[in-house]
Amino acid sequence: SQQGEEDPQALSIQEGENATMNCSYKTSINNLQWYRQNSGRGLVHLILIRSNEREKHSGRLRVTLDTSKKSSSLLITASRAADTASYFCATPDNNAGNMLTFGGGTRLMVKP
Amino acid sequence: ETGVTQSPTHLIKTRGQQVTLRCSSQSGHNTVSWYQQALGQGPQFIFQYYREEENGRGNFPPRFSGLQFPNYSSELNVNALELDDSALYLCASSLVGGGSYEQYFGPGTRLTVT
Numbered sequence: 001s002q003q004g005e006e007d008p009q010a011l012s013i014q015e016g017e018n019a020t021m022n023c024s025y026k027t028s029i030n031n032l033q034w035y036r037q038n039s040g041r042g043l044v045h046l047i048l049i050r051s052n053e054r055e056k057h058s059g060r061l062r063v064t065l066d067t068s069k070k071s072s073s074l075l076i077t078a079s080r081a082a083d084t085a086s087y088f089c090a091t092p093d094n095n096a097g098n099m100l101t102f103g104g105g106t107r108l109m110v111k112p
Numbered sequence: 113e114t115g116v117t118q119s120p121t122h123l124i125k126t127r128g129q130q131v132t133l134r135c136s137s138q139s140g141h142n143t144v145s146w147y148q149q150a151l152g153q154g155p156q157f158i159f160q161y162y163r164e165e166e167n168g169r170g171n172f173p174p175r176f177s178g179l180q181f182p183n184y185s186s187e188l189n190v191n192a193l194e195l196d197d198s199a200l201y202l203c204a205s206s207l208v209g210g211g212s213y214e215q216y217f218g219p220g221t222r223l224t225v226t
């Protein structure tokens with residue numbers, strides 16, 4: 001079963017616009033991670049936010065975490081065609097090493 | 113590039129056959145995890161190996177098995193292949209105990225079962 005669920009499942013925007021993706025999860029966490037996947041390839045770690053953080057920035061990425069609502073959002077500002085990819089949130093199982101539970105992903109298409 | 117490599121890139125097998133997928137972890141990492149990703153879905157955790165011992169397992173049957181070697185490379189074996197085993201198989205290495213939760217993924221092996 002999926003711990004995290006992303007919303008929307010698919011998003012299509014124009015280059016230069018901002019893209020916002022949301023993730024909800026079910027159990028308590030000590031951190032939440034976002035990954036990116038280009039078509040059919042491996043995942044790349046984007047950013048990690050710890051449970052005691054509310055917001056984190058990395059370049060054009062902004063991640064928020066609301067542990068009371070068990071939700072997170074990923075904002076990509078000034079999107080580029082190269083940002084076209086699938087984006088996944090993932091939460092670690094606190095009792096199983098670094099096992100990650102992924103959501104279903106948001107498929108982002110940025111049109112030039 | 114993460115430094116994690118997987119082989120082969122693509123593989124076609126027939127139902128009932130057995131398959132072995134290989135993964136070479138990033139240097140310095142002591143843990144490897146395997147994930148199955150069906151088309152259009154998020155990765156599903158299969159199992160994890162830490163210091164050559166299975167350290168956690170997802171909801172996969174025993175015909176999915178694995179090994180981790182002293183050099184931290186790893187294998188995923190699947191017996192009695194079924195059509196639903198067709199997927200992208202991803203391995204990810206990490207350093208447990210190093211204070212980082214980040215996992216480094218390989219490019220994956222695309223398995224097609226006919």
